[in-house]
Amino acid sequence: MILNIFTDIHELLLGLMPENIVHITELVLIAVAYLGIFAILGLFLVWLERRIAAFFQFRLGPNRVGPMGLFQTVADALKLVSKELTGTEKADKFLYKIAPYFVITTALMSLSLIPFSYEIHAFDINIGLFFLTSVSSVGVLGIFLAGWASNNKYSLIGGMRTGIQMISYELSVGMAIVTMVVLAGTLQISEIVEIQKDGWLIYQGHIPAIIAFMIFMIAGTAESNRTPFDLVEAESELGAGFHTEYSGMNFAYYFLAEFVNLFLISSVAVILFFGGWLSPFGITDTIPFAGLFWFVIKVLGVIFIFMWFRWTFPRFRIDQLLTLEWKFLLPINMVNIVLMALMVWLGLTL
Amino acid sequence: MSYFSDIINGTKTLLTGMRVTGGYFFVNFFTKRDVITQQYPNNIETLEMFDRFKGEVIMLHNENNEHRCDACTLCEKACPNGSIEILGDKAKDPETGKNKRFLVKHIYHLQMCTMCGLCIEACPVNAIDWGQDFHHVEYDRSLLTKVLNKPGSKIMSGIKG
Numbered sequence: 001m002i003l004n005i006f007t008d009i010h011e012l013l014l015g016l017m018p019e020n021i022v023h024i025t026e027l028v029l030i031a032v033a034y035l036g037i038f039a040i041l042g043l044f045l046v047w048l049e050r051r052i053a054a055f056f057q058f059r060l061g062p063n064r065v066g067p068m069g070l071f072q073t074v075a076d077a078l079k080l081v082s083k084e085l086t087g088t089e090k091a092d093k094f095l096y097k098i099a100p101y102f103v104i105t106t107a108l109m110s111l112s113l114i115p116f117s118y119e120i121h122a123f124d125i126n127i128g129l130f131f132l133t134s135v136s137s138v139g140v141l142g143i144f145l146a147g148w149a150s151n152n153k154y155s156l157i158g159g160m161r162t163g164i165q166m167i168s169y170e171l172s173v174g175m176a177i178v179t180m181v182v183l184a185g186t187l188q189i190s191e192i193v194e195i196q197k198d199g200w201l202i203y204q205g206h207i208p209a210i211i212a213f214m215i216f217m218i219a220g221t222a223e224s225n226r227t228p229f230d231l232v233e234a235e236s237e238l239g240a241g242f243h244t245e246y247s248g249m250n251f252a253y254y255f256l257a258e259f260v261n262l263f264l265i266s267s268v269a270v271i272l273f274f275g276g277w278l279s280p281f282g283i284t285d286t287i288p289f290a291g292l293f294w295f296v297i298k299v300l301g302v303i304f305i306f307m308w309f310r311w312t313f314p315r316f317r318i319d320q321l322l323t324l325e326w327k328f329l330l331p332i333n334m335v336n337i338v339l340m341a342l343m344v345w346l347g348l349t350l
Numbered sequence: 351m352s353y354f355s356d357i358i359n360g361t362k363t364l365l366t367g368m369r370v371t372g373g374y375f376f377v378n379f380f381t382k383r384d385v386i387t388q389q390y391p392n393n394i395e396t397l398e399m400f401d402r403f404k405g406e407v408i409m410l411h412n413e414n415n416e417h418r419c420d421a422c423t424l425c426e427k428a429c430p431n432g433s434i435e436i437l438g439d440k441a442k443d444p445e446t447g448k449n450k451r452f453l454v455k456h457i458y459h460l461q462m463c464t465m466c467g468l469c470i471e472a473c474p475v476n477a478i479d480w481g482q483d484f485h486h487v488e489y490d491r492s493l494l495t496k497v498l499n500k501p502g503s504k505i506m507s508g509i510k511g
Contacts, residue, residue, distance in 0.1 A: 055378040056371055060387040312371040313364065328357060 006119065030122055038108055041263050042256030043073040048300075049259070049307055056311040083248035088151050091245065095149035100246070100253035102142030107260045109135045114267045115189055117277045117291030128189035129181065129268075133174055136223075136264065139257070140166040143225075143232065143242050146254070150245040158241030161231045161318065165222055168325040169229075172219035173265075175333040179212040179340045180205070180272045183349060193276035197285075200275040204349050208340040213273050215329055215336070220265040221309055222321075225258060228313040231321065266302035267295075274298050399482040404465040407434075407458055408481035409498035416506040417499055419477035421453040425469035433462040434469055452505060456498040461491050475509055 013022045047062065047070060054061030062069035087096055113132045115121040125131060140162060147159015183205045184192045195201070202209045222229035233241035243254045270276060275298075277291030284290040316324070343349055378385055388397055399405060411417050421438030435457040443450040456478075470478055478498065488494055 052375070054387075055385075056375050058374065058378060058384050058386050060382075060385055060389070308368060308372060308375070311375075312367045332357075 034108060034111055034122065038104075038111060038260055039077075039256070042259045043077060044070075045259040045263060045303065046073045046076075046255070048303070049310075052304065052307045053311055056308075077252060080248055080252040085250060086245075086247045088245050090151045092149040092151065095145050096245075097250075099142050099145040099149060100250045100257075102145065103139050103257040104142075104253045106135050106139035106142070107257045107264065110139075110264050111260065113189060114264065115193060115271070115276055116295055117289055118190075119289060120292060121190060124188065124190045126186075126188045129177055129187045129192070132189075132264075132268065133170075133177060136261070137166070137170055139261070140170075142257075143254075146246065147242040150242070152245050154238040154240075155242050155244045158232050158234070158238050158244070161234075162225075162242060164318070165225075165229060165231060165321060168322060169219045169222035169329075172215055172325060172329045172333055173223055175330075175337060176212045176216035176219065177268070177272065179208060179333070179337050182337065182340050182344055183209065184272075189271055189276075192271060193278060196275040196278055197282065199350060200273065200278075202273040205340060205343070206350060208336050208343060209273065211332065211336050212340070213269070215333055216269055216272070217305065217309075218324075219329065220269065221306060222325075224261045224265050224306070226262065226306060227310040228315050229321065230315060231318060234315065262303060262306060263299065266299045266306065269302050270295065270298040274302075394485070399484060401482075402480070403482050403484070404467060404480050405484040406460055406465075406481045406486065406496075407463065407469060407478050407498065409456055409478050409500075410476070411500055411503055412506065415500055415503045417453070417477055417503050418475045418506050418509050419453045419456060419499065420475065420505060420509050421451045421456075422474065424472045424474060425478060428468045428472035430466065430468065431462050431464065433459045433464075435459075453499055458496045458498050459494065460486060460496060461494040 010022070010026070013025055016022075017025070050072075051061040051069070053059075062072035065072040065075050087093070110132055112123040113125075113128055113135075115124070143162045143166075144159045147155045147157075147162065150156070180192075180201055181187060183201055184195050186192055186195070192201075196204070198204070202213055205212070221227075225232045231241075233243075235241075238244070243251055246254065277295040279285055279290060279294045284294070374384070377383055390397065409417050409419060421436055423436045423438070426434045426436045435455075436453065437455040437457065438451050439454050440449045440451055442448070467480070470480065486494065
């Protein structure tokens with residue numbers, strides 16, 4: 001028996017109002033729920049990053065506000081909400097104001113595609129992965145616009161670097177995803193997870209899948225603008241890069257979106273390589289909502305690897321960044337796709 | 351073929367770096383062995399500063415309540431912002447019968463001190479040194495003006511005036 005509280009809520013609403021209004025109400029409810037997830041995720045990941053960074057650097061990190069300092073980031077967010085929104089006088093006001101919403105809307109849209117468990121999946125379409133990569137590409141526009149509209153040389157350099165970096169590394173992320181899609185044979189996220197009931201894709205695809213995973217992790221770090229690819233912000237060179245001129249809540253949008261993008265890229269890694277919400281060897285697949293637990297555990301593991309990268313590697317120079325992408329990752333990726341296609345064709349997958 | 355060896359070497363060195371930092375993380379995450387953060391107000395009883403910490407200027411006294419200061423005022427002159435005032439006096443030395451300077455009060459204005467250490471470097475007889483006490487909070491700034499020589503103390507024998 002599947003305990004489905006969502007069906008219960010649906011029937012409860014049907015008893016209260018006509019069917020077409022129920023539909024709209026449910027859409028609103030889901031949107032509000034995802035906004036909540038967005039905020040909580042962003043705040044939690046900021047806290048996690050600070051704690052983990054502290055342990056890497058022989059410190060303790062925020063540990064005063066709430067248990068283990070969990071509410072530190074909530075307090076920080078409240079501070080940012082209460083701050084004045086400033087801007088440069090000669091900024092392009094319209095673009096300047098609209099830019100953060102590009103970033104936050106696309107992050108939120110991408111979040112709707114992520115299956116937290118078998119039951120919790122807001123938007124499951126047959127071109128799910130394609131939609132996810134396209135939507136998250138739009139988020140770059142927000143960063144680019146912010147750099148341009150601020151009318152500040154540091155912001156502009158940051159924005160230009162974003163353009164270079166994103167165009168380059170989106171290719172690698174896309175091709176690593178394509179490699180796994182060749183193996184999975186579908187773009188629908190729920191089906192990709194279902195296929196992995198016999199073994200996670202990183203096991204099914206063995207050598208090319210592991211190469212694709214490594215490329216995905218490298219390019220994913222670049223996509224989420226994290227060290228060693230944080231040329232976009234580059235505190236030591238550009239002030240704060242593209243968001244130098246943003247303050248208060250507008251700054252917080254970028255800050256939260258950055259961490260939600262980290263969650264997104266980790267979720268895609270988990271869906272593509274580590275079986276999404278599936279438990280290892282199917283031990284708890286019959287328990288409803290157990291998938292949520294496994295999904296969160298796996299995503300946190302991948303996020304930890306990203307944070308490990310961040311506190312280990314120094315920042316690239318811009319020419320090194322481009323050399324890495326165009327001379328190393330891209331050729332390897334192309335060979336890897338052919339290798340994967342051959343393996344699927346010859347039936348060498350496990 | 352340096353292309354492929356570059357890739358392999360690069361991966362290897364990256365993994366070496368990750369092993370080092372990962373070691374730091376797991377040691378500190380599970381045992382907090384190497385954590386150097388001091389949770390200051392909570393460990394106020396047990397906190398000890400390291401030897402070279404510049405907390406305040408102190409005057410060294412031995413067990414007979416004797417110090418080495420001969421009131422030469424070199425530290426007063428060396429101080430860039432006048433944090434040190436020396437009140438000296440002259441008295442007849444019982445051994446030689448000559449007039450000799452001795453220290454009455456070594457006044458130290460902690461509220462003006464920038465901990466630059468020039469006075470300690472200037473002292474020819476090593477009479478003053480760094481103390482490790484850092485807990486200087488007072489409600490009145492006059493309480494920060496300290497007399498460094500202890501009451502009743504006198505100069506050690508053998509220090510040339």
